[in-house]
Amino acid sequence: MTKRADYISWDEYFMGVALLSGKRSKDPSTQVGACIVNQQNKIVGVGYNGLPIGISDDEFPWDKEGDFLNTKYPYVCHAELNAILNNIGINLEGCKIYTALFPCNECSKAIIQSGIKEVVYLSDKHAHKESAIASKKMLQTAGIALRKITPRISEVVLSLDEKDV
Ligand SMILES: Nc1nc(=O)n([C@H]2C[C@H](O)[C@@H](COP(=O)(O)O)O2)cc1CO
Numbered sequence: 001m002t003k004r005a006d007y008i009s010w011d012e013y014f015m016g017v018a019l020l021s022g023k024r025s026k027d028p029s030t031q032v033g034a035c036i037v038n039q040q041n042k043i044v045g046v047g048y049n050g051l052p053i054g055i056s057d058d059e060f061p062w063d064k065e066g067d068f069l070n071t072k073y074p075y076v077c078h079a080e081l082n083a084i085l086n087n088i089g090i091n092l093e094g095c096k097i098y099t100a101l102f103p104c105n106e107c108s109k110a111i112i113q114s115g116i117k118e119v120v121y122l123s124d125k126h127a128h129k130e131s132a133i134a135s136k137k138m139l140q141t142a143g144i145a146l147r148k149i150t151p152r153i154s155e156v157v158l159s160l161d162e163k164d165v
């Protein structure tokens, strides 16, 4: 027998883990996931956008508009920051972070400080926003590699039906 040819690439695998993590998000508008990988291609942290530990998903707002304090923005912890904070307890120097959406300026500060050296992303749909411009400026100045991936495959389908296992 010859080996399978349609296995997923490392980039597709790690971006897939990031996207799967995003499925845990309670944000009704935008679900983002992130996955941190070390130099041996081992996953060392994952995260998704959500409220900090102990803050109720049901009591805090998920609104995008209105009085700032009644929106999600002051409270939600972004996927990238969660992946950094939730890492398995190692130094992230030289790691890569896979994220569905290009990181904002606040997460970029944490990415730089943690020693992560590459940001791999799928979408940069907020590129025109000031936070994304500031973010890129910081990451580039700090010498972090930025890589947008265009996967060969458009989706990964997972069946949880036992007959498919
Ligand atoms: N890179 C990112 N990682 C993230 O986790 N997020 C999160 C924060 C919010 O929960 C949501 C964006 O809010 P909105 O686009 O629906 O209003 O996605 C957003 C970005 C975009 O910079």
Ligand SMILES: [Zn+2]
Binding pocket: 078, 079, 080, 081, 103, 104, 105, 106, 107, 108
């Ligand atoms: Zn962010």
